[in-house]
Amino acid sequence: MHAFLHWLHGFRPAPTTASRRERILGCVGAALGLWATEVVARHALGELNPWFIAPMGASAVLLFAVPASPLAQPWSIVGGNLIAACVGVAAGLLLGHTGFAAAVAAAIAIALMFEARCIHPPSGAVALTAVLGGPAVYRLGFGFVLWPVLLDSLLLLAYALLFNNALQRRYPHRISDRANVNHQVSPPLPAGGGVTRDDLRAVLSARGELVDISEEDLEEIIYAAEMRALFRASRTTANPPAA
Numbered sequence: 001m002h003a004f005l006h007w008l009h010g011f012r013p014a015p016t017t018a019s020r021r022e023r024i025l026g027c028v029g030a031a032l033g034l035w036a037t038e039v040v041a042r043h044a045l046g047e048l049n050p051w052f053i054a055p056m057g058a059s060a061v062l063l064f065a066v067p068a069s070p071l072a073q074p075w076s077i078v079g080g081n082l083i084a085a086c087v088g089v090a091a092g093l094l095l096g097h098t099g100f101a102a103a104v105a106a107a108i109a110i111a112l113m114f115e116a117r118c119i120h121p122p123s124g125a126v127a128l129t130a131v132l133g134g135p136a137v138y139r140l141g142f143g144f145v146l147w148p149v150l151l152d153s154l155l156l157l158a159y160a161l162l163f164n165n166a167l168q169r170r171y172p173h174r175i176s177d178r179a180n181v182n183h184q185v186s187p188p189l190p191a192g193g194g195v196t197r198d199d200l201r202a203v204l205s206a207r208g209e210l211v212d213i214s215e216e217d218l219e220e221i222i223y224a225a226e227m228r229a230l231f232r233a234s235r236t237t238a239n240p241p242a243a
Helices: 002-009 020-045 055-065 074-095 099-116 122-132 135-140 143-166 197-207 215-238
Strands: none
Touching: 020 055, 020 143, 055 074, 055 122, 055 143, 074 099, 074 122, 074 143, 099 122, 135 143, 197 215
16 A cells, blocks of 8 residues: 555655746747747748748747756757657658557667667657648658758747846756866765755755756765765775875
8 A cells, every 4th residue: 555655655746846937938939939930930831831930839848847858958959859750751651651650660760769869849740740740841852851840949049048148048948157166075074964855955956957856866866976975985994005
C-alpha cells in the first residue's frame, strides 16, 4: 500500500520556482513572439502556403517560459526542427502519409537529435506535421524544411534573443559568472552541514527562473555527488601520495 501511495505521489503537480515576474514575461514573450513570427511569415510566404505551423506554439513555451532549459537553446530549436522536418518529409515520400510513417519519422528524428545534441520536444510535432500535414504541406516537399520550418524557427529565435536579453534574462543560457568555473575545492562542511531541501528552495527562489528539474531530483543528485566526494576523500586519506 505504501509503495502504491508513493507511486501516486508522482502525479502531484511539482512546485514552481518561477517568480511572478518570470511567469508574466513568459506569457507576454510567447504571445508577442508568435504574433511577430506569424506576421512576418505570412507576408513572406503569402496565403497559399502553410506559413505557420502548430509546433511553434510548443517552441514558444520553451523559449519564453523556460529559457534556461537545455531544450530551449538556439541550436536545439533550429537543429531539432530542421532534422525533424527533413526526416518527416523523407518518411512521407518513402512510406506514405500514414500513421506508421509518422511514428517512424518521430523515432528517427529523436535518435538524430540525440546524436546532434539538439533535443527539442516540439520537433517531434514538426516530424508529424511533415508526414500528416495535408496537401498544402505535401506539395512543398523538401521546401517545407526551408519554409515554414526554418523561417518560423529563425524568426521565433530572433525574437526570443531580443526579448529575453532586453529584459535581462540570460539567453542563450551561459555559465554564470558566479559559477565555480575554476573547479575550486569548497571548504569542508561541519558534521550535518550538507545541503538541505530548504537550502535548495532558497537558492532556486533567489534565482527566480524556472528550471526543468524537480527539487527531489536535484536534491538526490547533490546528495549522490556529496557521497562520491566523501568516498574519494576517504580513499585519498587512506592512501596518501608517496613523498
